[in-house]
Structure formats: structure tokens, C-alpha cells
Amino acid sequence: MKQTNTRAMVETAFVSAIGIVLAAISVYLPIFSFLSFLVTPAAVGIIGTKWGFKYSTVGTIVIFLLSTMLFGIVNSFAVGLFTLVGVGVGAGNRLAWPTIKRLFVPSVLMFLAIFLVIIVSYSMSGIDLSTLGTMVVEQAQMMANDAMATNSSITQEQADQFVENIQNNIDTLGDIFYMVIAVGAIVYTYITIQISLWFGRRLRISIPAFLPIEQWKMPIWGAGVFALGIIGVHGSPYVHLDTPWVIAISKNLVLLGNFICSIHGFAALADIMTRYRVAPKIKWGLVFAYTLFFSQALAIFGIMDMFLDLRSRFNQRGY
Known part of the structure; x- marks a missing residue:
């Protein structure tokens, strides 16, 4: 056996062992579960980057099987779900895919994996997800009735609301x-x-550069999707088109458009701060704080930059 193959197998086994240890930590100490969900997929991605798709896939299978034997099928599905993203990330790094493809392919893998987990969980537990909403509403009704019984200041109108x-x-x-x-x-x-x-x-592994988020420019049709969704949600009742399908599609368009515009606004804000030579730690701290407290304003800023090209105006002053 070639030395390179032996080294690849050893490193894959080492990463698999790390994944199992982190899975154990996430099971017995849920507060540290983020370690398993963040470190393990990235480590699998490094294996895929360095040694290829075959070894990252083998590492994922080993982690999944050992997690099933040690922690049960439910926990193993959660671990395997996130580790699968690492396989796509490793393939994108090794094959030098463009930024959009490197981001899109692992996301599709994760989406399909989540969909599979939902199906398996339903078949194993027999819980109908469509009834969960009814159960939550019934529980809310009970809480409202108890609140009115114990607090006379709460009116029936408030409980119904x-x-x-x-x-x-x-x-x-x-x-x-x-x-x-x-x-x-x-x-x-x-x-x-x-x-x-x-x-x-840190490991001195050559990985193709990923386009910095400051240089991201989302398509302008994202603002159109956002506007179309808002019109569908708030305007369809006025033209008597407020059917469940129209409302559902409109809500999805609102979420998708808002996400696209927010990403553009996030990138534009980070780029402007970079041009003004704001220190990286301060820059990202301010951007994330703005995202946390003014998320809707971030989408509006993204729309303004799409149409007015605010980045070029501020960048000229930054120099």
C-alpha cells in the first residue's frame, strides 16, 4: 500500500475519532453541542480537501455508524446530517469550484438530508407534524384561560388576541x-x-480563495422578489386573491427576497467599513450588532445599494 494512502487512512480515522468524541460531548453535555456541529464538518471538509471525496465520504460513514451504535439512531442522524456538509465543502475546495457552487452544493446536500431526517423521524415516531400546530394552539388556549382565572385584569379580548x-x-x-x-x-x-x-x-493546506463577503453583490432581482412577496401578502386581500396558496407563496418570496437583500446589505456595510480602514474586530462587531438589532434596516440598506450603488460613493470618500 502506498504511503500516501496509509497517511490518508490514518488522518481519516483520526478525524472520525474526533467526530465521535465531539458527538459524545454534544449528547452528554448539550451546552457544548456547537463543537460537534461546527468542528466536525469542517474537519471532514479538510480531509476531503487534502485527500479527496472518497476519504471524506468514508469518514462521514464511520462517524454515522459509530454514533448509531454508541448514541442511538436519533443522535446519529443529527451528527451525520451536519457532517454531510463537510463532504460537499471538501469537494468544493479540492476541485476549486467557484464561490456560488461551493456554497450551493453543500447547502443542497444539507437540505436533502434534513428532509430525509424528517421522513425517518415521522416513520419511527409516528408523530404527524401537521398536528403539532394544533397542539401548540390548544396549549396556548389553556394558558390564556389559566391566566384569566388567576389574573382578573386580563380580559377575554386580550386572551383571544x-x-x-x-x-x-x-x-x-x-x-x-x-x-x-x-x-x-x-x-x-x-x-x-x-x-x-x-x-x-493553520495546517498549511492550499485551499482556493473563497470570495470575501465584502465583495459579494447579490442580483438586483432579489429586491423584486422581496417587493413581489410584500405585495402578495398585503395586497392580495384587496383584489380577492388571498387564497392559502397565494399567501404561502408570497410569504416564501418575502423570506427569500429579504434574505438576498440582507446579504447584500451586510456585504455593502462590511465593504464600506473596510474602505474606511476600520479595524477588523471592530468592523465585524459593528456589522453583527447592526444585523442583530436592525435586521430589517439591513435589507433596506441592501436594496438602496443595489439601485444607488452606495458602495462606490462611500468608497471614494474612504480613500
Whole structure:
């Protein structure tokens, strides 16, 4: 056997062992579960980058099988779900895919894996996900009745409004459930890629550069999708088109458009701060704080930059 193959097998086994240890930590100490969900996929991605798709796939299978034997099928599905992203990340790094493909392919893998987990969980537990919303609303109704019984200042109108808000939130979540998963998969894939790049620099592994987020420019049709979704949600009742299908599609368009515009706004804000030579730690701290507290304003800023090209205006002053 060639020495390179032996080394690849040893490193794959080492990463698999790390994945099992982190899986054990996530099972017995849930507060540290982020280690398993962040480090293991990135480590698998490094194996795929260095040795190829075959070894990262073998490492994922080993982690999944050992997790099944040690921690049960439910936990193993969760571990395997996130580790699968590392396989796509490693393939993208090794084959030098363009930025969009490196981000899109692992996200699709994760989305399909989540969909498979939902199907398996339903078949094993027999829980009908469509009934969960009804159960939550019934629980909210009971809480509202108990609150009125113990607190005379709470009126029936307030209790009904509380239950109605819960029902509206459940309906919205049901309509955009798969779009939320897709957005989450993209964000998680990006984080995994960045961690793998950090590992690669520390291990002196050559990985093709990933386009910095400051240089990202999202397509202008994202603003159109956002506007179309808003019109569908708030305008369809006025033209008597507020059917469940129209409302559901409109809500998904709102989420997708908002995500595209927010990414553009995030990139534009980071780019402007870079041009003004703001220190990296301060820059990212301010950008993330702005995203956390003014998320909707971030989408609006992204739309403004799409149409007015604010980046070029601020960048001229930054120099």
C-alpha cells in the first residue's frame, strides 16, 4: 500500500475519532453541542480537501455508524446530517469550484438530508407534524384561560388576541418551513467553509480563495422578489386573491427576497467599513450588532445599494 494512502487512512480515522468524541460531548453535555456541529464538518471538509471525496465520504460513514451504535439512531442522524456538509465543502475546495457552487452544493446536500431526517423521524415516531400546530394552539388556549382565572385584569379580548397571534405564527412557520431550512442550510454552509479555511491556513493546506463577503453583490432581482412577496401578502386581500396558496407563496418570496437583500446589505456595510480602514474586530462587531438589532434596516440598506450603488460613493470618500 502506498504511503500516501496509509497517511490518508490514518488522518481519516483520526478525524472520525474526533467526530465521535465531539458527538459524545454534544449528547452528554448539550451546552457544548456547537463543537460537534461546527468542528466536525469542517474537519471532514479538510480531509476531503487534502485527500479527496472518497476519504471524506468514508469518514462521514464511520462517524454515522459509530454514533448509531454508541448514541442511538436519533443522535446519529443529527451528527451525520451536519457532517454531510463537510463532504460537499471538501469537494468544493479540492476541485476549486467557484464561490456560488461551493456554497450551493453543500447547502443542497444539507437540505436533502434534513428532509430525509424528517421522513425517518415521522416513520419511527409516528408523530404527524401537521398536528403539532394544533397542539401548540390548544396549549396556548389553556394558558390564556389559566391566566384569566388567576389574573382578573386580563380580559377575554386580550386572551383571544394572544391565541390568535400564536395561530398566525404557527401558520406562517408552516408556510415557510422549507424556505427557513434552505436559508439555514446556506448560512451553516458558509460558516463551515470559513472554519475549514481557518483550519487550512493553520495546517498549511492550499485551499482556493473563497470570495470575501465584502465583495459579494447579490442580483438586483432579489429586491423584486422581496417587493413581489410584500405585495402578495398585503395586497392580495384587496383584489380577492388571498387564497392559502397565494399567501404561502408570497410569504416564501418575502423570506427569500429579504434574505438576498440582507446579504447584500451586510456585504455593502462590511465593504464600506473596510474602505474606511476600520479595524477588523471592530468592523465585524459593528456589522453583527447592526444585523442583530436592525435586521430589517439591513435589507433596506441592501436594496438602496443595489439601485444607488452606495458602495462606490462611500468608497471614494474612504480613500
